[in-house]
Amino acid sequence: MALRPDPIQTVELNRLITKVSLVFIFYGLAAYCFPDSKLPGPVATFFTMAAVSQSSLFTRFKSKILNSVVPISSVQQKYSKERESLCQALYSISQYQHSAKSWNDSKRSMFRTMSWRQQALVTQIGYPERIKKIDRCIGRNALLLKDLYSRAMNEHGVSALEVRSVARQNSSEYYRVVESLCHYARDWSSAGDVEIKPLLDYIKSQLHGVDRDSTLVVVPGSGLGRIAHELALENFHSVHAVEYSALMYLFNEFVYSEDPEEYIVHPYLHNYSNHTNTANQIRHINFKQVGEKPGNLTVHHKDFNDFSIEELLTKISQGLHDPAEVTHVAKNLVVVTAFFLDTAENLLEYIDSITRLADELPKGGKALWINVGPLKYGTAAKVELTHEELSLLRKKMGWKPVHEVETPKLLGYLTDLRGLWQGKYGVTMWSCEKLR
Numbered sequence: 001m002a003l004r005p006d007p008i009q010t011v012e013l014n015r016l017i018t019k020v021s022l023v024f025i026f027y028g029l030a031a032y033c034f035p036d037s038k039l040p041g042p043v044a045t046f047f048t049m050a051a052v053s054q055s056s057l058f059t060r061f062k063s064k065i066l067n068s069v070v071p072i073s074s075v076q077q078k079y080s081k082e083r084e085s086l087c088q089a090l091y092s093i094s095q096y097q098h099s100a101k102s103w104n105d106s107k108r109s110m111f112r113t114m115s116w117r118q119q120a121l122v123t124q125i126g127y128p129e130r131i132k133k134i135d136r137c138i139g140r141n142a143l144l145l146k147d148l149y150s151r152a153m154n155e156h157g158v159s160a161l162e163v164r165s166v167a168r169q170n171s172s173e174y175y176r177v178v179e180s181l182c183h184y185a186r187d188w189s190s191a192g193d194v195e196i197k198p199l200l201d202y203i204k205s206q207l208h209g210v211d212r213d214s215t216l217v218v219v220p221g222s223g224l225g226r227i228a229h230e231l232a233l234e235n236f237h238s239v240h241a242v243e244y245s246a247l248m249y250l251f252n253e254f255v256y257s258e259d260p261e262e263y264i265v266h267p268y269l270h271n272y273s274n275h276t277n278t279a280n281q282i283r284h285i286n287f288k289q290v291g292e293k294p295g296n297l298t299v300h301h302k303d304f305n306d307f308s309i310e311e312l313l314t315k316i317s318q319g320l321h322d323p324a325e326v327t328h329v330a331k332n333l334v335v336v337t338a339f340f341l342d343t344a345e346n347l348l349e350y351i352d353s354i355t356r357l358a359d360e361l362p363k364g365g366k367a368l369w370i371n372v373g374p375l376k377y378g379t380a381a382k383v384e385l386t387h388e389e390l391s392l393l394r395k396k397m398g399w400k401p402v403h404e405v406e407t408p409k410l411l412g413y414l415t416d417l418r419g420l421w422q423g424k425y426g427v428t429m430w431s432c433e434k435l436r
Contacts, residue, residue, distance in 0.1 A: 015109075019051040082246070082301055084166050087158060089246035091167035092177050093149045097142040099174040100270070104134050107272060130278045137266040137282050141181060144263040144287070148254045155253070173247065178270045180224070180251045182414050185267040187226035188255060189285040195412050199338055199372045199427075200230055206370045206403060206431040207334070212236045215332040216312075218357060220304035220350075221340035225252040231336065232294035241299045242307050249301040260289040267414075274420040283418075305353045309333070309360040333358060333367040339413065341390075342375050346382045355397050358434045365436040369399060374408075374425035387428055394432055404430040 023044050030040035108131050111119065122128075152158070186192035212235045219228040222241035232239040243249045264284045268275075275281040300307065335354050344350045358367030377384040385393065387408075395401070408426035415422050 015112075016051060020048055023047045023051065085246040086156060086250070086301070087163045087166040088173075089250055090149060090152060090158060091163045092173040092247065093145050093152075093250070094163070095172040096145050096174065096177050096181075097138060099172055099177075100138040100141070101135065103174070103270075104131060104138065107131055107134075126278070130281075133278065133282055134269050137269050137284075140264050140284075141266055141269075144265060145177070145181070147261070147263075148250065151254065152250050176245075176247050179414070180245075180247045181265060182267040182270075183224045183248070183251065184263075184265050184287040185285045186414055187224040188287055188290075189265075191285050194417070195415070196226055198409060198411060200227065202372055202405070202429045203227065203231070203336055203338070203370050204234070206368070207234065210334065210368065211332060215334055216240070216309065217334045217336065218242060218307065218309075219336045219338070220307070220353075221337070221343060222252070222299070223248050223339075225255060225299060227336060227338050228297060228299070229255075229290070229294065231334075232297035236296060236334070239294070239297045240307070240312070241297065242304045243299065243301060244303050246301060249299065252299055255290055256293040257289040257291070260291050262286055262288040268416050268419070274416070276418065276420060280416075280418045305349055307353070307357070309357055331362060331365045333361055333365065335367065335369045337369070337371045337373065339373040341371065341373055342377050342381075345378070345380050347377075347385060347390075348383065351393065351397060355399075355434070358436065361436040363436055367434045367436070368402070368431060369394075369433070370431045372427055372429050374427055376425060391430075399432040399434050402431040402433050404428075 026047075027040050027044035030037070030043070034040065108128070111122065111127065111131070114122070153160075153163075186195055215236050217228075217231050217236045217239040219231065219239065220242045222228045222243045223245075225241050225243075228239050228241035241252070243252065263286070265287050266282055266284045268280065269282050272281070335357060337350075337354075341347060341350060354369060358369075361367060375385070375387060375390070391401070391404075405428070408428050410424045411427045412422060412424050415424065
């Protein structure tokens with residue numbers, strides 16, 4: 001079966017050929033009219049180079065070349081898995097504006113494949129102007145990402161060469177960057193309260209009677225860290241946000257700043273479908289950084305399955321005079337899983353890891369597990385349990401039920417409440433405990 005050409009690339013190539021052809025026509029006419037002049041040659045060369053260099057085809061080709069000519073061996077450092085994913089995330093962040101503009105250019109290119117009559121009609125109702133407005137909004141989103149990128153490069157001691165050396169060809173995770181950017185609206189603006197507040201309300205309702213001074217809190221899959229932040233403000237001894245995604249980790253770090261800035265974020269522009277009007281598509285939220293991260297909050301970039309209380313306590317004990325004091329402050333545990341369990345490829349590994357954390361507590365300690373989230377498993381899940389099966393499994397693994405909301409609550413996730421499509425999840429809410 002013959003491969004079909006990409007229609008967008010075909011349009012871009014035709015546009016480039018048209019521009020170059022016009023330059024050659026100009027050169028021919030100029031050379032004919034001014035046979036003794038040397039000016040037409042350099043002018044034609046300049047405009048030809050300009051047309052080629054400004055085309056998106058050349059930009060993609062240049063990117064591929066740059067990614068291929070920088071050898072991995074040129075950076076004399078062995079990367080850990082976390083370090084490599086961090087550099088990959090930084091590369092993706094650095095490519096946001098280019099990727100978003102290319103995506104928006106594809107809308108412009110597809111529009112130009114219509115007949116002249118159709119283009120004229122759509123132009124009269126303002127469609128090309130909407131595309132221009134999206135370009136400008138992409139630029140404003142990029143301002144935040146440029147600051148995030150610069151700060152992360154500096155704080156983690158990463159060089160541009162290091163980022164390029166681990167960036168695999170065609171590996172920019174554009175849509176992951178968009179998702180992370182949209183989480184500023186969900187987690188850190190009033191626009192997201194409708195999704196976040198019900199989760200926080202239930203989590204806090206299950207913490208009555210929990211001794212804050214002797215309890216360590218772990219939030220796996222913490223994302224941009226709003227839930228972990230709110231729990232840290234509850235004055236627990238320590239709160240540990242554990243995030244596997246380097247992108248989410250970096251976006252979470254950027255929440256905090258000694259010199260807080262306020263940014264404009266356009267979270268809804270990355271999709272042309274399901275909008276009632278242009279104003280809704282390009283509307284923005286204000287994201288203001290938090291001045292100081294709570295002193296009892298630690299954000300970890302690692303796989304939750306590798307997180308260990310024993311290892312953590314060993315590190316803490318190095319800064320304490322009396323090791324017994326460490327055991328005292330870590331007597332109890334709270335694990336909060338929010339929109340997390342169904343992200344597992346192997347759900348049993350998550351449950352085993354949570355149970356292992358509970359079993360690492362000293363004798364007499366108590367572990368409380370609070371869950372809020374749906375059961376929308378990914379395509380590669382090894383087991384996809386029902387809510388009832390999950391409940392039975394927890395009991396078999398030694399977890400005693402404490403509370404459960406009988407009817408799952410319908411909640412959105414990065415949902416555009418002014419859009420024409422508004423998906424919602426049935427969110428289960430329950431808690432259970434395990435004595436050591």
